[in-house]
Amino acid sequence: VLQAYRLLEDRGKIEARPQSGYYVRTRFWKPPAEPDISRPATTSTKVNIGDMVLRFTQQVMRPDVVPLGAAVPGPELLPTIALNRLAASIARRAPRASIGYDLPPGNERLRTQVAKHMFNAGCELGPDDIVTTCGGQEALGLCLRAVAKPGDTIAIESPTFFGTLQLIELLGMKALEIPTHPRNGVCLDAMRRAVDRNAMKACLFIPNYQNPLGCRTSDDCKKALLKMLAERQIPLIEDDIYGDLPLDGPRPKVCKAFDKHDLVLLCSSFSKTLAPGFRVGWCAPGKFRDDVIKLKLYSTLATATVPQMAIAEYLATGGYEHHLRKVRKAYGENIERMSRLVTEHFPAGTKLTRPAGGFVLWVELPAGADSMRLYDRALKLGISIAPGPIFSAKSKYANFVRLNCGLEWNDRVERAMETLGRLIEEGASA
Numbered sequence: 001v002l003q004a005y006r007l008l009e010d011r012g013k014i015e016a017r018p019q020s021g022y023y024v025r026t027r028f029w030k031p032p033a034e035p036d037i038s039r040p041a042t043t044s045t046k047v048n049i050g051d052m053v054l055r056f057t058q059q060v061m062r063p064d065v066v067p068l069g070a071a072v073p074g075p076e077l078l079p080t081i082a083l084n085r086l087a088a089s090i091a092r093r094a095p096r097a098s099i100g101y102d103l104p105p106g107n108e109r110l111r112t113q114v115a116k117h118m119f120n121a122g123c124e125l126g127p128d129d130i131v132t133t134c135g136g137q138e139a140l141g142l143c144l145r146a147v148a149k150p151g152d153t154i155a156i157e158s159p160t161f162f163g164t165l166q167l168i169e170l171l172g173m174k175a176l177e178i179p180t181h182p183r184n185g186v187c188l189d190a191m192r193r194a195v196d197r198n199a200m201k202a203c204l205f206i207p208n209y210q211n212p213l214g215c216r217t218s219d220d221c222k223k224a225l226l227k228m229l230a231e232r233q234i235p236l237i238e239d240d241i242y243g244d245l246p247l248d249g250p251r252p253k254v255c256k257a258f259d260k261h262d263l264v265l266l267c268s269s270f271s272k273t274l275a276p277g278f279r280v281g282w283c284a285p286g287k288f289r290d291d292v293i294k295l296k297l298y299s300t301l302a303t304a305t306v307p308q309m310a311i312a313e314y315l316a317t318g319g320y321e322h323h324l325r326k327v328r329k330a331y332g333e334n335i336e337r338m339s340r341l342v343t344e345h346f347p348a349g350t351k352l353t354r355p356a357g358g359f360v361l362w363v364e365l366p367a368g369a370d371s372m373r374l375y376d377r378a379l380k381l382g383i384s385i386a387p388g389p390i391f392s393a394k395s396k397y398a399n400f401v402r403l404n405c406g407l408e409w410n411d412r413v414e415r416a417m418e419t420l421g422r423l424i425e426e427g428a429s430a
């Protein structure tokens, strides 16, 4: 039997999946075209997506749905047992420290570990450069408030993570959406025009493995962007939450690594790599550090102590790099499987990104498809997706969806993709 399997594998009829067995290969697979560079409006706008995102976030994590909507890694792929054990043993070993406040800048051991780790991303940071936060979302919010005030214009990629849009809305700022290429990131020519025409107060970009596009901005473009911003002293809030998750090759550098003018406020968290519910994030806000610390004290006072201690211990002793290698491989395989299923089940004319890292796919359905309607209909059948309009300040991307590939692969996922394909076809002919 084994010989037969090997022969079929050599002929490309079946494939071996580690620790799982042999599977029949899809016969012929050519990925569909990629979406074009985005063309958002050239003027800044107030953001009003709060209600739409609220409706989405309340449903997306329901335990009974196939979670293709949330960009959250499946707990099976995370070092769940190791982290929980560490948290429990820390609480036992250091009962007093673990229930006390750990005031900003936050847990020193964690800051030291983060600084060491970011050396891989080209950054020479020390523990004092870092402030720990309640997840990446708090880091982004603190940095935004440190550099801009209500009414100010913030440049963002288009499409972009809806949490960024929510913050801009909450803080009464305006969003200026910049055309973004699905492989190369923010378009520098468009950025130059936007800088020339607008009173831009700051930028908030995701240069490494952008959400939802999965693209990476090259080092040369990062340098050129920083040069352009330095001419006008415009700060860049750099969201690097997916930076540790390349699908191939080494961990990319961050813009902060090229920051000669102390204008980059680097933000990240461990939500995509270790434990979203621990709510541990951080930022390296450069010259805005004191403002960030003050804002943190005024808002959430401190980051929860035990999760910070557990993550610090895991980084120091737990094999973080080994874990990253494992999940990158799983995410890469899932992205390929999901891309094949899109090709197989979604209508002709569907377009698809080729992410370089992270674990989401951005899918452009044929013109006329309505992703909000698809979201409602899929949810009734126990499947969540992220509809395109939540990634835009002006409710664009009506015919786009984002799919999560960061989950443990199983038959439910395959069936859900088949169902989605059917719903899209039905929607198209309705």
Ligand SMILES: Cc1ncc(COP(=O)(O)O)c(C=O)c1O
Residues within 6 Å of the ligand: 071, 134, 135, 136, 137, 138, 161, 163, 206, 211, 239, 241, 268, 269, 270, 271, 276, 279, 280, 281
């Ligand atoms: C690009 C990006 N930034 C920030 C966040 C928020 O991260 P956290 O859960 O650590 O607050 C997310 C979560 O989805 C994200 O995708």
